[in-house]
Amino acid sequence: MPSTPTRLPEDIYAAASAIAPGHGRTPAQQIAHWARIGREFERVPLRHVESVLTGTRSYDDLTDREQAIARAEIDKRMEETRASLDLEAEFLAQGITSWVSTDEHGNVEMQGPDHEG
Incomplete structure (x- = not known):
């Protein structure tokens, strides 16, 4: 599939470059992965995922797609916390x-x- 050159903020590219090797991806593949997660995130009822993240709903009550989004958000929040320590x-x-x-x-x-x- 052909790709289209796109300008990205430096912090996004730097984050992808740092994280990608740990997942066996190139920075471009990591950014595409994040974009797909974002696309899927917008397709599900966000209130379900947010209720899990705030502790008012069980993770097990989510659909597979919602669980994937919740895990991605949890990973993001954990990385932000680690970076701030x-x-x-x-x-x-x-x-x-x-x-x-x-x-x-x-x-x-x-x-x-x-x-x-």
Whole structure:
């Protein structure tokens, strides 16, 4: 299927570039994936999905399509939350100078000023 060149905001392309490899996609494929989710999102009763996200409806009551949209929104909100965290600053403010985290492959690494090479 031919594609049409399209200008995108830099933040959208940067986000797609960052996320795409983890899903086995190119940035263009990731953006197309998001566009399809958005298209589907507009096709379903949004109030059902929103009621799940606010905790007033069970996820199991949603249709398969609505569940997919709810999962995409949950993923988006989790990514936004992770991006807003600065745990290193919080740890250091509390006097914690050593902690563990995982790298992009899930390997445990020691972190903090006590473990800098």
